[in-house]
């Protein structure tokens with residue numbers, strides 16, 4: 001049995017009932033096979049893949065808090081510090097009822113490669129809780145965030161582990177967590193990113209993941225002789241990533257026609273009205289039914305009543321920006337039969353392995369999330385730099401650095417794919433380019 005297969009079996013055996021983690025490891029290992037097999041003995045002697053697939057540290061803790069009725073609630077929380085070979089652990093905190101250790105491990109593992117691809121000195125980590133901020137009062141969210149940070153603060157720091165937002169963790173939650181960290185430690189430092197502008201946040205961080213996704217999509221298409229202008233786009237999700245992906249797509253002359261949330265999706269053939277979408281989601285924290293009610297051209301589709309989702313709409317580009325495994329083989333078949341040219345992942349692992357392979361087999365340009373959504377963490381790293389310097393850069397400065405980073409990431413993964421004889425396979429390119437830097441740093445630092 002090859003070393004790669006041995007490691008995959010080991011991961012499955014040692015991490016039972018964590019299918020998302022197995023899936024993420026499988027995708028990466030398959031891409032690395034060509035690199036590992038060139039030097040298998042050395043990698044094996046150093047147990048490099050065992051170390052790469054085993055987190056350096058996993059923290060599990062309970063979060064007790066009191067709800068508005070005076071009832072004590074208890075949530076499970078996690079922080080997985082996966083790999084610090086190239087810098088302090090960096091990665092978001094997800095607050096969603098689906099969160100469990102396996103989900104956090106898959107996200108942390110992906111983060112290691114993503115952060116390496118940015119070219120910035122940041123290691124990989126991820127955390128979160130099964131707490132659901134949806135439907136909670138501001139006081140309840142604060143109570144949870146303060147209790148969560150009262151445990152987490154022991155393990156994080158500006159030079160050790162710097163968490164950020166993710167699903168369910170936006171500016172409000174980061175603010176409450178930062179306040180509690182400062183109160184407990186007395187330190188005013190860049191320990192969290194995604195902070196508000198009045199207390200150390202970076203301009204353009206809110207927009208960064210969505211904008212970065214479009215900068216990469218534009219560059220990838222350009223390198224393949226395709227102009228993004230005039231293309232129709234299907235977006236899923238209507239959170240932070242989706243909203244700013246839609247905004248930048250419009251600015252680049254494309255036409256996003258769909259968005260979704262967990263209860264339904266919208267098809268707006270005239271193009272999504274991003275100002276209205278922001279009002280509904282960012283200001284009113286409401287459902288997409290409100291968008292459809294206020295916009296004549298929009299059709300609303302209720303997920304409880306219909307089997308179909310936004311991937312049945314005929315578009316040139318698909319940008320899944322909601323959550324993991326939201327685009328399956330049937331969705332991929334529908335998109336391909338409608339002539340989709342490109343799929344770029346805004347969310348983390350939104351496409352199943354079978355769907356990814358189907359796109360690649362059908363010559364659809366496919367860029368994985370660990371490259372395409374790296375703009376968020378890259379700008380978080382820029383926020384860390386500004387915090388260390390005690391300076392704030394302008395929106396234009398941050399945005400232009402973001403664009404450069406995304407263009408560079410694309411060329412790095414394109415070059416890596418070409419170098420290993422897999423031209424156009426951006427999944428392999430991203431995994432290989434991300435891996436080489438981390439592996440090099442791990443080797444240089446000895447057996448730790």
Ligand code: NDP
Nearest residue numbers: 166167168209237238239240241261262322323347348376
């Ligand atoms: P948000 O919480 O802002 O938005 C998430 C969106 O996806 C919402 O519209 C939500 O709908 C929908 N959604 C979430 N879970 C599900 C589900 N199980 N089924 C259907 N819809 C769902 O999160 P973000 O936009 O920040 O994150 C989206 C994705 O992008 C995640 O995979 C995240 O890890 C990834 N990402 C985010 C980055 C960032 O900077 N924010 C950086 C890199 C990656 P509803 O409101 O109804 O729940």
